[in-house]
Amino acid sequence: MYSTKKNIRLLLAVMLQHEVPYWVLCPGSRNAPITLTATRVWGDGIANQRGTLSVLDERTAGFVALGLSDGCNAPVAVCCTSGSAVLNLAPAVAEAYYRHVNLVVISADRPKRWIGQMDGQTLPQDDVFGGLVCKSVTLPEEIATEEDEWYCRRLVEEAFMEAVKQGGGPIHINVPLSEPLFEETDEPLPIVTPVKYYNSYGRLRLPAHDTFFRKWTMPQTRRMIVIGQRAYDKMHVEEWNALSRIVEDKSTVVVAEHLANVIQKEDIITRADEILDIWPEDEALMPECVITLGGHVVSKRLKQFLRKASADMQHLHVSLRGDYCDTFRHLTGVVQADNESFVSELSDWYLKRNDGRYEESTFRAEWHRRQQEVKAKASVYDYHTHSDLKVLADVIKMLPEKSRIHLANSSMVRNVQLFDFPNGCLFYCNRGMNGIEGSVSTAVGYAIATPEEKSYLLVGDLSFAYDSNALWNINLPPNLRILVLNNGGGQIFRQLPGLQPTSECRRMVAGEHRLRISNERSMKCRYLSAQERYLKAFYKKELERWADSSQDIPLLEIETKAEQNDQVVRERREWMYTLRDRSEEKR
Secondary structure, eight states, X not given: OEESOHHHHHHHHHHHHTTOOEEEEOOOSTTHHHHHHHHHHHOBEEOSSOEEEEOSOHHHHHHHHHHHHHHHTSOEEEEEOSTHHHHTTHHHHHHHHHHTOOEEEEEEEOOGGGTTTTOTTOOOOTTTTGGGSSEEEEOOSOOOSHHHHHHHHHHHHHHHHHXXXXXXXXXXXXXXXXXXXXXXXXXOOOOOOOOEEEEOXXXXXXXXXXXXXXXXXXXXXXXXXXXXOOOOOHHHHHHXXXXXXXXXXXXXXXXXXXXXXXXXXTTOBOOHHHHHHHSTTOGGGOOSEEEEESSOOOOHHHHHHHHTSOTTOEEEEEETTOOOOOTTSOEEEEEESOHHHHHHHHHHHHHHTTTTOOOOOHHHHHHHHHHHHHHHHHHTOOOOSOSHHHHHHHHHHHOOTTOEEEEOTTHHHHHGGGSOOOTTOEEEEOTTTOOSTTHHHHHHHHHHHOTTSOXXXXXXXXXXXXXGXXXXXXXXXXXXXXXXXXXXXXXXXXXXXXXOOOHHHHHHTSXXXXXXXXXXXXXXXXXXXXXXXXXXXXXXXXXXXXXXXXXXXXEEEEEOXXXXXXXXXXXXXXXXHHHHHHHHHHO
8 A cells, every 4th residue: 555645656656766775764744654655665674685774863864874875886765754854864965965975865844835834843845955965856745637747757857867967966855745644545656767867978879778779760760859949159060960961861850940050951840830730630740759959949839749749759858968858748868968979979870770871761751741831832821911920021031141130039939930031040049038038138249249240130029128228338239130020019918829809918918009119219220110101112122221231220110010910820820721621631
């Protein structure tokens, strides 16, 4: 019989997979559900180099666990009740930290709502050991959904991986528990697979017998590499040379948005978001193995699609810092390596196991067929209504090759994914936090640092207004171009599912306004305007003046109407959805 507390059951399931051999258990009531369940899983007493033992004093228990870990060269758990009991483990935790001993501290905790309310054995236990542990996590108490279960397991996995990355050391797992404490069930512990960690100390070697890499090289495995945001540098050229060996013979789907800054875009899926908008449930597009490189991915549809994959989909994340990023909720391994080394090794490893040749993947062919259909359909869409999308379509045609494109968040960074840009353009956006702040300031800073290049900032009205102080700068660089799309508020909020377009929502959520930014001409910018009411020839002339100006910084404001933007987005989507209808007819 095991505890009915799901956070306890998930914790112990992960610890089993990480082969924790011993538990040192301290008496107490709040930790009793953990103690009893651990005893029934590991056994009562020590036998066959595994089991549980009881130690009354927490200070002693911590050092007993430390000695066990020293002796068996494996992580050993010590479990205590809440309150001051946790503090008594601090001496052993400090010793383990400075000697890199794998001590796993499990502390039961009272519900947060009772801390500081004169309830017994309560104190703030989150991160109670400070910098003396490799990682400290507090598990969720209520676990009601699959996402809750994933989050709980992820926290435990992160703690174990961080200890490995730091060459060993203590971790702290805090487990809040509410009464009733002693309900039990005969339901078995959940089956979990530990997330593996691979480091690049010395030359990176991919393990020949690893489950992920064996599956990656099997005939007709549905393989996908997703490249997130990256700043472009010379290393990317060498990385691309290695990556191109994988994709050149049509063996792997490579997905990369504009922010991935993959200059050579042949054989790359750049329209994943739009493909999955049209075919959101198509199993023919679902990969079996996914490798992620770089940082954030803009496409919410891609993330949601991969999160719906079956449990046997495997995901490997490559990061120079070895970050634990389970974006798709199927993480099976983390590789701490630079992208170039990993991709080069992966390519060599694949060829060695496939007689020096790649196979043509039907999975890849399916993705590329869909992209060709999407591009062909989108290329003949007529933006007959003045709107944000029409302006972007016109502006992109004016940009020279190898431009530096700076994007604001929200609608702008998403809308540009619908268009192809001139060759060699590089893209920048503050996607680390995806916030509204700083898009103008960041573009100013970049332009100052690269005076020989023209930088083009594409920004919405709210993002511009929020960060317009960036233009109060005596060093404002003349190589900067600013385009502000003024649609009278936050356009993206008008398209959120379930949010009704009431007057309250428009004012309080979307920040509706009737302001123009022409007063920015008082700064070092030369104000331009290309409005719908002007003749088309004048509109084009102003776009050309903005794109090619060599004088003061041109700040071009173009006003659009929110209702027309909504209409164009809706009409364009319906136009693209006919591809789905055509696919269903063929079936």
